[in-house]
Amino acid sequence: MIASLRYEFAMQLRRPSLWIVYGLVVAVMVTVLDYWSLDLGVYEVSAPKEAMGVAAQIVVTLLPIVYGCMLADRLPRERVLRVDGILDATPSGRTARLIGKYAGVCAATAVPLAIAYFGRALLYVFVEGQPSALGWAAVTFLASILPGLVFVGALAFAGPLLLPPMVFRVLFVAYWFWGNVIPASLMPTLSHTVFSATGEYVRYGLLTPIPPGYGRASAVLDFLRPGYTPATAWLWIGVMIALAAAVLSLVRLHASRSES
Amino acid sequence: MKPVDLWRHEARRAGLPALLGPPVLAALILLLAAFGTRLGSREENTRWMLMGALEMGVPLLSGMVAATLPGRDPVAELRLAIPRGYRPALLRRLAVALGCTGACAVAVCAALMASGWWTFAYGGAAGQLVWLAPALWLAALGFFAAAALRSTAAAASLVAFVWTGEQIVGGALADNPAYRLLHLFATTSWGSDGWPVNRLFLMSTAVLLAVAGWLLLGNAERVLRGEPE
Amino acid sequence: MRIDVSDLTKTYKGGARALDGLSLVVPTGMYGLLGANGAGKTTFMRILAGLLKPTSGRVVIGGHDLATAEGRLAVRRTLGYLPQDLGVYPDLSARRFLDYIALLKGLHSRSARRRRIAELLEVVALSDVADRRLKGFSGGMLRRVGIAQALLADPRLLIVDEPTTGLDPEERIRFRTLLSQLAGDRTVLLSTHIVDDVAQTCRSLAVLGHGRLAFQGTVSELVSQAHRQVWTVTTSGPAPAAGRVVSALPEGAGMRYRVVSAAPPDPYARPVEPTLEDGYLALMDGRAP
Numbered sequence: 001m002i003a004s005l006r007y008e009f010a011m012q013l014r015r016p017s018l019w020i021v022y023g024l025v026v027a028v029m030v031t032v033l034d035y036w037s038l039d040l041g042v043y044e045v046s047a048p049k050e051a052m053g054v055a056a057q058i059v060v061t062l063l064p065i066v067y068g069c070m071l072a073d074r075l076p077r078e079r080v081l082r083v084d085g086i087l088d089a090t091p092s093g094r095t096a097r098l099i100g101k102y103a104g105v106c107a108a109t110a111v112p113l114a115i116a117y118f119g120r121a122l123l124y125v126f127v128e129g130q131p132s133a134l135g136w137a138a139v140t141f142l143a144s145i146l147p148g149l150v151f152v153g154a155l156a157f158a159g160p161l162l163l164p165p166m167v168f169r170v171l172f173v174a175y176w177f178w179g180n181v182i183p184a185s186l187m188p189t190l191s192h193t194v195f196s197a198t199g200e201y202v203r204y205g206l207l208t209p210i211p212p213g214y215g216r217a218s219a220v221l222d223f224l225r226p227g228y229t230p231a232t233a234w235l236w237i238g239v240m241i242a243l244a245a246a247v248l249s250l251v252r253l254h255a256s257r258s259e260s
Numbered sequence: 261m262k263p264v265d266l267w268r269h270e271a272r273r274a275g276l277p278a279l280l281g282p283p284v285l286a287a288l289i290l291l292l293a294a295f296g297t298r299l300g301s302r303e304e305n306t307r308w309m310l311m312g313a314l315e316m317g318v319p320l321l322s323g324m325v326a327a328t329l330p331g332r333d334p335v336a337e338l339r340l341a342i343p344r345g346y347r348p349a350l351l352r353r354l355a356v357a358l359g360c361t362g363a364c365a366v367a368v369c370a371a372l373m374a375s376g377w378w379t380f381a382y383g384g385a386a387g388q389l390v391w392l393a394p395a396l397w398l399a400a401l402g403f404f405a406a407a408a409l410r411s412t413a414a415a416a417s418l419v420a421f422v423w424t425g426e427q428i429v430g431g432a433l434a435d436n437p438a439y440r441l442l443h444l445f446a447t448t449s450w451g452s453d454g455w456p457v458n459r460l461f462l463m464s465t466a467v468l469l470a471v472a473g474w475l476l477l478g479n480a481e482r483v484l485r486g487e488p489e
Numbered sequence: 490m491r492i493d494v495s496d497l498t499k500t501y502k503g504g505a506r507a508l509d510g511l512s513l514v515v516p517t518g519m520y521g522l523l524g525a526n527g528a529g530k531t532t533f534m535r536i537l538a539g540l541l542k543p544t545s546g547r548v549v550i551g552g553h554d555l556a557t558a559e560g561r562l563a564v565r566r567t568l569g570y571l572p573q574d575l576g577v578y579p580d581l582s583a584r585r586f587l588d589y590i591a592l593l594k595g596l597h598s599r600s601a602r603r604r605r606i607a608e609l610l611e612v613v614a615l616s617d618v619a620d621r622r623l624k625g626f627s628g629g630m631l632r633r634v635g636i637a638q639a640l641l642a643d644p645r646l647l648i649v650d651e652p653t654t655g656l657d658p659e660e661r662i663r664f665r666t667l668l669s670q671l672a673g674d675r676t677v678l679l680s681t682h683i684v685d686d687v688a689q690t691c692r693s694l695a696v697l698g699h700g701r702l703a704f705q706g707t708v709s710e711l712v713s714q715a716h717r718q719v720w721t722v723t724t725s726g727p728a729p730a731a732g733r734v735v736s737a738l739p740e741g742a743g744m745r746y747r748v749v750s751a752a753p754p755d756p757y758a759r760p761v762e763p764t765l766e767d768g769y770l771a772l773m774d775g776r777a778p
Contacts, residue, residue, distance in 0.1 A: 017414035025421050032429055032439075065424055069417035165412075166328045167277045170320060173420040181424065187301070187309065265599065266592040269585075273578070334576025338590070338638070341538045341570040343562055345593045480540045 004092065004100030005107075008074070012108035018070055022112035025066050033058055035120065048124065048133035052140045053208040055120045060145055060198050063113045065176050067149060068156035069169060071109045074101070075251070076160055095252055102248060106153035113149075117141055140207060143233070144199030147240035152176075152197050154244035158251045184219035193224035194236045195243070205233030262352070270352040278325045278357040282364035285321060289313045289368050293377055310377050311390065312448045316427070318365045319394040319444060323419035325357045327402030330477065331412035332486065340480045347477050358399060365391045381452035393459040393466075394444040398423065400469035407476035410486055490551040490567065490645045490676045491516055492537065497546035499532050499700075507532035509700040511546070519672040521687030521694035521708075522680040523769060529700040530680040531573055534650045537678070538570045550646060564646070569639030573650040575631060579624030583615055583634050586623060587641065594642045609637040613667065629660030636667065647677045653686050665690045688765040696772060704772050708765055715749055715763035715771035722746045722755045729754035733770055749774065 012018065029035040038054045090097075121137035124130070155175075159168040179190035180198050190196050204210045205228040219225075226232045271279065289310060296306035330350055339345040369388055372378040380387060398419055405415035423444070430449040433439040440446070440454055441461040477483060492515035499508040507529045524530045535541040536548060539561040551567065553560040577586055587606045596602045610616045613633035618626070623634065632652055639647055649668065653661045661683075668677055669690045681687060687694050688708060696704040696711070704711055722729050725743035732750020739745075747761070748754045749770045763771070 015411070017409045017411040020409060021414045021417045021421075024418065028421075028425065032425075032433070061428065062421060062425060065420045066417045069420050070413050072416075073413045164275070164277045166275070166324055167281070169328075169416045169420070170281065170324050173320060173324075173423060176420075177424055177427065181428065186305070263592065263597050263599070265588070266597075269589040269592060335578060337540065337572045337574070337576065338570065339593065340540050341565060341568060341572075342590070342593050343565045343595075349593060481542065484535070484540060 001092065001096035001100035004097045005104035008101045008104030009108045010104075012071070012074065012105050013111060015070075018109065019112060021066055021070065022063075022116065025063065026112075026116045029058065029062065029116075033062075035059075038120075038124075046128060048128070048130045049136045049140075050208050051124055051128075052121060052133055052136040053144075053203050055117060055124075055137070056140045056144055056199065056203060059113065059117050060148060061181060063116065064149065064152050064180075064197065065173060067109050067113055068152050068172050068176070071105050071153060072156045072160050072168060072172065073165065074105045075157055076165070094255060098248065098252060098255070102154065102157050105157065106149065109153070110149050113145075114141065117145070136207075140203070143206060143237070144202035147202075147237045148197035148199050151240040151244045151247075154247040158247045161251055161254055184221070184225070188220040190221070190224070193221060194226070194232065194239050195224060197240065199236070201228060201236035202233040204228035205236075206230050267352065267356065270349060271356045274325075274329065274353045274357040278329070279360050281321050281325075282318075282361040285313070285317050286364040286368045289317070290371055293372060293375060307377055307379065308448060310372060311380065312445075314365065314368060314372075314391045315394060315445050315447050316423070318361060318391040319398040320419075320423050322358055322361050322395040323398030323402040323423065324416055325361070325402070326354060326399035327406050327415035327419050328412050329353050329357065330403060330406040330473075331415075336483060340483060346480075346483070347474065350477065354399075354403070358395075361395065362392070365395070380447060382455065386456075389456075389459040389463075390447045393462040396466040397444060397462045397469075400466035400473070404469040404473035404476075407473040410482065492551075492646075492676065492678070493547075493549040495547045497533075497536065497548060498544045499529070499536065499541065500544045507700050508536075508543070508546075511697070511700065511702050513695055513702055513705060515676060515678060515695075516693065517674060517676050518693070519669055519677045519679065519691045521691035522678060522697065523684060523687055523694055524680075524682060524697035524703075525773070526682055528682075528697040530682075530697055531650055532700075533697070534573075534648050534678070534680050537564075538568060538648055539565050566642075567645040569642070569644030569647040571632075571635045571639045571647075571649040571652055573654075575635040577623045577626075577631060577634065580622060582620045582622055583610065583626070583630075583637075584619040586634065587638055590638045591641045596641065605641060606637075609640055612640070613637045614663070629656045629664070632656060632660070632664060633667075636664070636671075640671070645675055647671065647675055648680075649677070650680045651682070652679070653681065653683055661686070662689075684766040684769050696769065698773060711768040711772065712763050712765050713768065714775070715767035717760060718749055718751055718771050719761050719763040719767045720748045720750060720754055720758040721761050722748060722758045724755065724757075729758075731755075733774055735767060735770060 035055070035058050038051050118137055118141070121133050124133045156172060159172060163171065180196050182189055182191055184192050192200065194201060210228055292306065292313065293310055296309065297303055301309070333339070336346065339349060366388060369378070369390070373383055373387065378387065380390065382389070401422060402415050402419045405418045406412060409415060426444045430443055430445055434450060441458055442465070443449060443458060444462065446455055446458045494511055494513040497508050497511040498506070500506045511533065522530055522533070532541060536543050536555070537550065539555060548555040550564045553563040555561055555564060581589070584606060587609065588602060591602045591606060596605060607616070610619045613636055615630065615633055615637070618630065623631065626634065636649070636652070639649070652668070653664055656664060665686050668679060671677060679687065679690065691708060693707050694711065695702060704714070723740055723743055723745045728734055728737065728744070728746055729748050731752065731754040732748040734746050734748055736747040737744050748758070749767050
């Protein structure tokens with residue numbers, strides 16, 4: 001499993017296109033969005049905890065799309081390169097290899113995202129002179145970004161196994177927009193529910209106060225939108241991990257069925 | 261004029277998802293038009309969603325198709341050795357897939373116009389620019405990115421990012437005159453103010469992107485090298 | 490169709506030099522191009538097919554200069570090309586795949602196309618399985634589909650890159666016999682690292698080593714490179730230290746070694762007649778730094 005993880009990590013990390021795409025996207029975030037100022041008009045950004053929360057919100061709204069699309073071709077890669085036979089003949093178990101591959105690919109694809117986030121935190125430390133921002137960045141990343149990436153990674157990893165890659169990409173983008181970005185008042189959506197991968201339950205339940213005026217008009221599926229509390233923050237983390245485990249189990253099941 | 265048989269082959273190579281996606285989207289839009297209000301959606305909301313599905317859904321499909329088709333082709337080396345065997349063939353595949361998307365979009369527009377859901381200031385042939393301009397632009401972006409980055413995943417990522425990003429920043433940058441030219445979803449974001457200029461600008465920049473992609477794909481050595489795995 | 494290559498160099502991005510001042514004349518007929526893996530054969534084939542542009546040097550095929558777009562187009566019109574890694578569309582049958590390639594090559598008349606495809610399927614002995622999907626084809630069958638597609642437009646120049654790699658002995662023999670039969674008044678350029686394929690099919694050949702021309706001439710001239718340099722040694726001791734061991738066969742309690750060496754590798758070594766493989770090894774060993 002470790003060998004598989006290290007190999008997949010290295011292979012994904014050395015793709016030039018991974019860095020080019022993330023580079024372009026971060027450049028757009030800096031120039032067009034408020035990633036430079038972190039001023040979304042909701043917080044006093046001189047407070048490091050709040051500033052890192054805003055940075056996380058911007059990062060997690062847009063970068064998971066790139067994260068998901070860039071790792072969506074990794075599972076079928078062995079078959080495309082015709083190395084699946086060789087790998088199947090190795091003594092490592094299929095489940096261990098699958099988990100290693102998933103972890104390696106997700107970790108590598110998240111590296112540029114983490115660099116973008118912690119780079120902003122470092123810049124904040126230099127500009128504002130508040131080193132505690134780095135600590136808050138680490139906590140925010142681990143608690144509010146990482147669980148979402150664990151789930152989205154599993155989804156993007158498994159999707160092309162069950163659907164044609166092009167169909168999966170369209171559905172993935174549509175899912176991200178519908179399930180994570182659009183306002184809940186517009187249509188029935190998973191946005192702002194515990195199934196949304198944007199991590200707001202942790203940000204507002206554990207880390208920062210709910211922004212002033214951040215109320216929700218009543219919407220369909222409100223039963224999936226409990227209030228922001230520490231308990232719902234932990235619930236959200238659990239839901240993300242459980243969903244990821246469920247998706248990976250499906251992949252393993254699919255592989256077992258195609259073996260027999 | 262190429263024989264019908266060749267177009268039939270190219271349609272098959274474009275793939276079933278590229279050909280079935282547009283009719284499925286069209287059917288969903290028409291279902292929304294027929295049953296949206298009965299499902300409890302307010303009329304204005306339904307109208308916005310119908311235009312949104314046209315202006316956003318069709319371009320997303322087109323962009324993903326164009327980002328995917330120039331990707332890994334097992335017969336690329338063979339086709340490159342045939343006169344006009346690579347780029348024109350790729351263009352035919354794109355034409356089939358995007359043509360199918362376009363035909364479905366025209367049909368949906370006609371249905372919306374006939375049923376009274378279409379209240380946008382521009383109708384008829386000009387109204388087709390609601391979906392055509394952003395679809396061409398995202399398709400050209402996908403095509404160019406696939407040619408430049410030699411990676412379907414990377415090209416699809418860029419299309420996905422631009423598609424989502426444009427929806428998020430559309431409101432915030434409404435006062436930026438440069439951005440007003442380049443916003444893909446001007447119909448649903450801002451209405452008809454400056455709309456024709458926006459559409460023309462999108463289509464002309466789409467042509468530039470497509471030409472750049474075409475030129476990049478003319479370099480057989482780049483095509484053969486593919487993306488580092 | 491004669492091929493004139495002068496001072497051809499190809500350097501890839503990153504500085505790897507695949508061809509280094511290659512000059513060569515390929516006459517009409519079957520012509521072999523031998524070389525170890527990485528010798529620059531595929532790069533050379535791809536330049537001839539117009540897929541790669543040389544860094545410097547000149548290639549003229551049948552009077553058409555590959556440096557010009559018109560020249561490349563004219564050559565491609567007369568070219569049949571079988572790449573080393575022949576990819577196919579696995580969802581298509583052999584007949585449909587050939588139909589698609591024929592259309593790309595400009596065979597637009599449906600009846601003429603069908604006739605030509607049927608003819609070629611017969612030539613490559615695939616008529617019985619013509620309507621089976623290619624994903625079920627063996628390596629040898631795919632190679633034969635490859636040669637059929639290369640012949641679709643009745644090319645004057647046929648370039649086949651490593652066509653017999655991975656084929657079983659029967660397939661290999663069938664394949665190279667087919668290539669020989671096709672030569673006639675065509676130029677068939679057979680690139681391979683399998684010496685026996687050239688020995689069985691070509692009168693003339695060139696040998697590439699590290700992107701340079703190591704030899705150009707007839708098969709018998711290459712064989713003569715090993716004249717008085719091939720020996721057999723039967724011993725129960727270790728393999729001879731001098732020269733290069735070509736083969737080792739158990740014999741009684743010992744081993745019989747075939748060795749290519751300028752001097753007798755052992756006092757009891759017996760000289761034997763060289764083969765093309767011996768000539769190739771003697772040539773490459775003589776050039777080794």
